[in-house]
């Protein structure tokens with residue numbers, strides 16, 4: 669359970685305390701997609717190997733499908749007779765654009781959760 673909460677709050681999946689991303693500013697200094705290399709609390713290296721986070725694309729795809737289905741069902745249930753379909757599409761594209769950063773970060777966080785065991789007592793020396 670600790671691992672799932674860590675993933676959803678974008679914290680280290682092993683200790684649940686270190687941040688995966690720089691949250692100190694709204695617009696991070698090193699780019700909106702940059703990720704910390706190691707956990708500041710337990711020293712876990714996040715990117716296990718080169719290309720490790722390519723697998724997060726599957727999670728990103730699933731999150732986007734969930735967003736699309738939710739938005740489309742919501743539109744047809746509540747707004748179909750009030751709002752033109754073109755505005756729905758434009759609104760959906762805007763929503764997707766606004767959520768790019770969140771979906772990107774959340775998909776990496778969830779992907780990492782699958783490969784790391786929750787163990788708050790384990791510490792590593794950062795090399």
Ligand SMILES: [Zn+2]
Pocket residue numbers: 680681682683684685686707708709710711712
């Ligand atoms: Zn950690």
